[in-house]
Amino acid sequence: MTTNESNDRVWLVTGCSSGLGRALADEALRRGDRVVVTARRSETVGDLAAAHPGRALPLALDVTDDASVRDAVAAAEAHFGRIDVVVNNAGYGYLAAVEEGEDEPVATLFDTNVHGVVRVLKAVLPGMRRRRSGRVVNVSSFGGLAAFAATGYYHATKFALEGLSESLAAELAPLGIAVTIVEPGGMRTDWAGASMQQSPVRIADYDETAGARRTSTLAVSGRQPGDPRRAAAAIVAAVERDEPPLRLLLGSDALAGATARWERLRREADADAPLTRSADLAAS
Numbered sequence: 001m002t003t004n005e006s007n008d009r010v011w012l013v014t015g016c017s018s019g020l021g022r023a024l025a026d027e028a029l030r031r032g033d034r035v036v037v038t039a040r041r042s043e044t045v046g047d048l049a050a051a052h053p054g055r056a057l058p059l060a061l062d063v064t065d066d067a068s069v070r071d072a073v074a075a076a077e078a079h080f081g082r083i084d085v086v087v088n089n090a091g092y093g094y095l096a097a098v099e100e101g102e103d104e105p106v107a108t109l110f111d112t113n114v115h116g117v118v119r120v121l122k123a124v125l126p127g128m129r130r131r132r133s134g135r136v137v138n139v140s141s142f143g144g145l146a147a148f149a150a151t152g153y154y155h156a157t158k159f160a161l162e163g164l165s166e167s168l169a170a171e172l173a174p175l176g177i178a179v180t181i182v183e184p185g186g187m188r189t190d191w192a193g194a195s196m197q198q199s200p201v202r203i204a205d206y207d208e209t210a211g212a213r214r215t216s217t218l219a220v221s222g223r224q225p226g227d228p229r230r231a232a233a234a235i236v237a238a239v240e241r242d243e244p245p246l247r248l249l250l251g252s253d254a255l256a257g258a259t260a261r262w263e264r265l266r267r268e269a270d271a272d273a274p275l276t277r278s279a280d281l282a283a284s
Contacts, residue, residue: 009239010080012036012073014063014120015090017044019189020139023228024087027236029056036076036083063090063116064108073123085135085239086124088117091157093191095217096199097210098152105197106153113157117164125177132176135239138165139182142254146261149206150213169246178244184231185254186224193221226251 011028015021017039025037025045029052037045038061049056057079061072076083091113094105117138128134143151144158162181169179189195198214231250238244249255269276 009033009084010036010076010082011085011087012038012076012083012120012124013087013089014038014061014116016048017041019191019195020184020187020228020231021087021089022048023232024089024235025056027229027232028085031236034080036072036080038072063088063119064111066119069116069119069123073120077127082127082131083124084133085137086120086128087137087139087235088120089137089139090116091139092195092197093151093154093217094197094199095150095210095214096153096201097150097203097206100199100201100203100206100210101153102199102201105199109153109197110157110160113154114160114164117161121168125172128172128177129175134172134177135244136165136168136172136177136179137182137235137239138168138179139184140165142183142185142249142251142257144181144183145258148213150210150217166246179246180235180238180244181247182235183247183249183254183258185226185249185251185257186220187226187228187231187251188222188224189228190221192217192224196221225253 009028011025011033013021013025013035016025016037022045025035025048028035029048034055034057036057036059037048038059039045040060040062042058042060045058049058057076059072059075060068062068073083092109094101094109096102121136138161140161141158143155144162147155147159165179165181172179196218202211234248234250238248249258
C-alpha cells in the first residue's frame with residue numbers, strides 16, 4: 001500500500017450486522033479509517049454509521065445477489081474513491097451428518113460461504129489491480145483446516161475458500177495485492193447460536209457422532225474462548241504489516257487444534273512413506 005492509503009484506509013467489510021464483522025468495522029473506524037459497513041439490511045448497521053459520521057458508509061449487500069454486490073461496490077467507490085481492504089466475512093454454519101444434508105440449504109450455504117466471496121472479489125479486484133495496491137482478507141475458520149462430525153458441509157465451504165485464497169494470493173502478489181486467510185477458533189459470536197442452521201433430518205445411526213456433536217456445538221454458544229474485539233484488533237494489525245501473513249490463526253484453541261492437525265498429518269505421511277513412493281514409475 002502507498003503511504004497515503006496506509007494512513008487512511010478504506011475498508012469494505014461484509015456481514016457487519018453482528019459478530020466478527022461488526023467488531024472489525026468498529027475497530028477500523030475507531031483507529032481512524034473509513035469503512036463501508038455492509039449487511040443484508042443496512043438498517044442493522046445504522047448505529048455504526050451514526051457513531052462515525054463521514055467515515056462510515058452503511059450499505060445493503062447480499063453476497064448471494066450479483067446486482068446487490070455490484071451496486072454496493074460501485075456506491076462504495078463512488079463515495080470514498082477506492083477500496084483498499086476488502087474483508088469477506090459474511091457466512092454461517094450448518095449442522096447435519098453428510099447423509100442428513102438437504103440439497104437446497106446446502107446449495108445456499110455454498111452460495112453464501114464460497115460463491116459470495118467470489119462475487120465480492122470480482123467486483124472489488126478491478127480497482128485494486130488498477131492501483132496495484134490492496135489487501136484481501138478472507139475469513140475462513142479453524143474448520144478450514146480440520147473437519148469434524150456434523151459440520152461436514154460447513155467444512156467443505158471453508159476448505160474450498162482456503163484453496164481459492166491460496167491460488168488468489170499467488171495471482172495477486174505480483175500486482176501488489178496481499179491476501180490473508182483468517183482462521184478463527186471458537187468466538188463469542190452468533191455462529192453457534194442465532195446464526196446456526198441445521199437439517200431437520202435426523203438419522204438414528206448418527207446419534208453418537210453427528211447427533212452428539214450437534215448438541216455440543218449448540219451448547220457452547222456464549223462460552224467460546226475467543227473475543228471478537230481482540231480478534232478484530234489482530235486482523236487490523238496483520239493488514240497493517242508491509243507483508244501480511246497468508247494465514248492468521250485466531251485464538252489459542254485454533255493454534256492448538258491446527259498444531260495437532262499438522263502433527264497428525266506428518267505422522268500419517270511418514271508412516272505410509274514407502275507405500276506413497278511405490279506409486280512412482282519404476283526406475284528403468
